[in-house]
Amino acid sequence: MTSPRTGRSRRGKEALSRERIVGAAIELLDTAGESGLTFRALTERLATGSGAIYWHVANKGELLDAATDAVVAATLTPPVTRDPRDGIRAVALDLFEAIEKHPWLTTQLATQLSRTPWSSVTPRIFEAIGRQVRTLGVPESSWFTTTSALAHYILGAAGQNAANAGATEPGGNRDEFLDSVTDAWEKLDPDEYPFTRAVARQLRGHDDRAQFLAGIDLILAGIATLR
Amino acid sequence: MTSPRTGRSRRGKEALSRERIVGAAIELLDTAGESGLTFRALTERLATGSGAIYWHVANKGELLDAATDAVVAATLTPPVTRDPRDGIRAVALDLFEAIEKHPWLTTQLATQLSRTPWSSVTPRIFEAIGRQVRTLGVPESSWFTTTSALAHYILGAAGQNAANAGATEPGGNRDEFLDSVTDAWEKLDPDEYPFTRAVARQLRGHDDRAQFLAGIDLILAGIATLR
DNA sequence: ACCTGAACACCGTTCAAGT
DNA sequence: ACCTGAACACCGTTCAAGT
Numbered sequence: 001m002t003s004p005r006t007g008r009s010r011r012g013k014e015a016l017s018r019e020r021i022v023g024a025a026i027e028l029l030d031t032a033g034e035s036g037l038t039f040r041a042l043t044e045r046l047a048t049g050s051g052a053i054y055w056h057v058a059n060k061g062e063l064l065d066a067a068t069d070a071v072v073a074a075t076l077t078p079p080v081t082r083d084p085r086d087g088i089r090a091v092a093l094d095l096f097e098a099i100e101k102h103p104w105l106t107t108q109l110a111t112q113l114s115r116t117p118w119s120s121v122t123p124r125i126f127e128a129i130g131r132q133v134r135t136l137g138v139p140e141s142s143w144f145t146t147t148s149a150l151a152h153y154i155l156g157a158a159g160q161n162a163a164n165a166g167a168t169e170p171g172g173n174r175d176e177f178l179d180s181v182t183d184a185w186e187k188l189d190p191d192e193y194p195f196t197r198a199v200a201r202q203l204r205g206h207d208d209r210a211q212f213l214a215g216i217d218l219i220l221a222g223i224a225t226l227r
Numbered sequence: 228m229t230s231p232r233t234g235r236s237r238r239g240k241e242a243l244s245r246e247r248i249v250g251a252a253i254e255l256l257d258t259a260g261e262s263g264l265t266f267r268a269l270t271e272r273l274a275t276g277s278g279a280i281y282w283h284v285a286n287k288g289e290l291l292d293a294a295t296d297a298v299v300a301a302t303l304t305p306p307v308t309r310d311p312r313d314g315i316r317a318v319a320l321d322l323f324e325a326i327e328k329h330p331w332l333t334t335q336l337a338t339q340l341s342r343t344p345w346s347s348v349t350p351r352i353f354e355a356i357g358r359q360v361r362t363l364g365v366p367e368s369s370w371f372t373t374t375s376a377l378a379h380y381i382l383g384a385a386g387q388n389a390a391n392a393g394a395t396e397p398g399g400n401r402d403e404f405l406d407s408v409t410d411a412w413e414k415l416d417p418d419e420y421p422f423t424r425a426v427a428r429q430l431r432g433h434d435d436r437a438q439f440l441a442g443i444d445l446i447l448a449g450i451a452t453l454r
Numbered sequence: 455a456c457c458t459g460a461a462c463a464c465c466g467t468t469c470a471a472g473t
Numbered sequence: 474a475c476c477t478g479a480a481c482a483c484c485g486t487t488c489a490a491g492t
Contacts, residue, residue, distance in 0.1 A: 016457080039485065049458040050486075056456095060485065103341075110337035114330075114386035116394035117408065123415060123423045130422035143422075144429045145441045152383025152442075153376050159341035160375070167343035181344065188350060195357035195370075196350045202371045214372045215379075222449025243476080266466060276477040277467075283475095287466065458491070465484070472477070 016048055018056045018066070025067045029104045037064075065119050068108045071098060072121045076128045084135040085220055091128045092154045092216050096209070099158040103166050106159035113155070125151055133223075142226050149219055157215055161208050178203055243275055245283045245293070252294045256331045264291075292346050295335045298325060299348045303355045311362040312447055318355045319381045319443050323436070326385040330393050333386035340382070352378055360450075369453050376446055384442055388435050405430055 014020065024045050028037045039050045039060070046053070057063045075098040079090035099105045112119050130147040138146050167177060185193075185200035241247065251272050255264045266277045266287070273280070284290045302325040306317035326332045339346050357374045365373050394404060412420075412427035 038483085040483085043459095049460095051459070051488075052457045054486075106341040107334070107338055110383075110386065111334055113383065114333040114390040116390050117411060123412065123420055126426070127420050127423045130426060134422055134425075140425070141429070142441075142445075143426050144433070145438060145445060147426070148384055148387070148438075149380050149442045149445050152387075153379045156337075156340065156379025156383050157375055159337065160379075163341040163343050184344060185350065193350055193354050195361055196354045198361075198367070199353070199357060199370050199374070202368070206371075211372060211375075214369075215376045218369075218372060218376050218449040218453070219446060220449070221452040222445045222447070225448040225452070226445070265464085267464085270478095276479095278469075278478070279476050281467070456492085458489105460488095460490105462487080463485095466482095468481080469479095470477105471479105473475085 016046065016052055016056065020046065021053055021056055021063070022066045022070055025063055026071065026102070029067060030102055034104045034107065064108060065112070065121075068105060068112060069120050069124075071102055071105065072109075072124055076124055078128075079132075084132040087132040087135070088129065088150065088220065089213060089216055091132065092150075092158075092212070093209075095125070095154050096158040096161070096212055099155075099162045100165055103162045106155075106162060109155050110159070113151075125155075129154075136223065138223060138226055146223055146226070149222075150216070153215055153219060157212055161212060164208070175205060178205065243273065243279055243283065248273065248280055248283055248290070249293045249297055252290055253298065253329070256294060257329055261331045261334065291335060292339070292348075295332065295339060296347050296351075298329055298332065299336075299351055303351055305355075306359075311359040314359040314362070315356065315377065315447065316440060316443055318359065319377075319385075319439070320436075322352070322381050323385040323388070323439055326382075326389045327392060330389045333382075333389060336382050337386070340378075352382075356381075363450065365450060365453055373450055373453070376449075377443070380442055380446060384439055388439060391435070402432060405432065 021042070024042060025037055028041055028045065032041070037060075039053060042053060043050050053063075057066070072095075075094050076091065077094075079087040079094075081087050081090060099109075109121065112121055126147055129150050130143060133143060133146050133150070164177070164181075165174075182200045182203045185203070186197055188197055190197060248269070251269060252264055255268055255272065259268070264287075266280060269280060270277050280290075284293070299322075302321050303318065304321075306314040306321075308314050308317060326336075336348065336352075339348055353374060356377050357370060360370060360373050360377070391404070391408075392401075409427045409430045412430070413424055415424055417424060
């Protein structure tokens with residue numbers, strides 16, 4: 001006659017689970033940023049104690065990994081397209097948008113790639129890009145090089161872009177922000193930074209997405225020479 | 228007749244300075260990793276109080292930025308070569324080796340690039356690569372795209388590589404480590420990860436530096452089509 | 455098996471006080 | 474102007490105790 005032991009409810013509250021914890025972590029990261037994810041904020045949001053979270057998750061690192069993996073897994077759906085080059089562009093844009101929506105992914109993905117043993121997201125990203133590379137007819141000996149180049153460009157450029165988007169003040173618009181970056185770069189020492197100053201002009205009013213895809217096409221052009 | 232006010236010495240100890248603090252921070256990062264850099268460890272090493280450090284440096288973030296900038300500035304010396312493609316390879320290898328020597332640069336550079344306003348290292352890297360891009364005869368409208376693609380690949384691939392190198396256990400050799408990664412990848416689900424499993428074989432016994440440079444050449448091949 | 459919440463060790467930062 | 478070091482607020486993690 002005590003409460004049911006189905007595990008589904010506990011005093012009316014929703015039962016705690018790894019999924020619920022990861023979900024709350026993602027919400028916290030999205031709304032409060034990387035520094036906003038603390039076990040104290042998490043316990044408050046989930047109305048529980050810190051020990052309860054540690055029952056489902058080993059530590060904060062594992063929680064961050066799980067949050068990253070969940071978002072990336074939901075993002076990387078198989079592209080439906082005939083041309084593998086369009087497939088690569090689709091994967092790239094999917095990741096671009098995911099990073100735009102969850103800026104904390106930038107740091108997280110960088111640390112995951114530069115860490116061994118590789119977690120589950122590295123093969124995920126590798127597989128999504130690599131399949132298209134294979135379909136493209138790239139010789140097998142170049143698969144690793146090609147896929148790595150694409151992956152690093154996508155993650156790096158998307159992260160840089162998310163920063164630009166995020167830095168736009170709620171009030172001000174995007175062009176004004178780019179102008180301010182351009183101004184800062186144009187104030188650099190002409191002797192030491194001639195190139196950077198020259199390129200600063202191109203920054204003004206440039207289209208993020210187009211710029212990002214132009215980089216993809218540059219690498220695709222390099223790949224085309226491998227056949 | 229009190230102590231001299233030259234500021235050069237204080238009770239026999241070397242005077243504290245921003246440079247000494249940054250130097251100690253780099254040593255700490257190199258020997259104890261990112262988590263090893265704490266103000267307490269720093270005060271001990273410099274035989275001072277925490278307040279003294281805060282007199283020269285605003286906060287931990289600024290200290291990390293300064294450490295990163297110091298290492299990158301010392302790394303990026305103008306390459307002495309006629310062929311701009313060799314110049315790009317030289318810059319890439321310089322950064323590759325710097326990251327190998329200071330693995331904490333990976334995270335630091337990723338966060339610096341994906342943050343606004345950009346700190347001093349972003350223009351530094353941009354300038355070093357971009358000058359060679361310009362000399363290469365790339366049309367000005369493609370300068371930003373080209374330089375970004377190279378920068379992101381270099382930073383990403385070098386970071387991934389440093390992780391592999393760092394994961395090699397002191398006792399075991401590098402081939403054994405790569406074997407273990409390969410084994411892990413080959414254990415992935417054949418239905419979900421056919422590409423990653425196939426590419427795992429290439430990982431066994433591959434040459435880091437050669438692989439890294441192959442990626443550079445891939446992008447250079449793409450750049451060549453722009454002319 | 456799953457959860458509670460106090461306690462611990464550690465961290466970045468501040469600041470009144472010294473020289 | 475530059476340094477000392479105690480104090481503060483906050484953090485990840487543990488664990489005896491409960492159900």
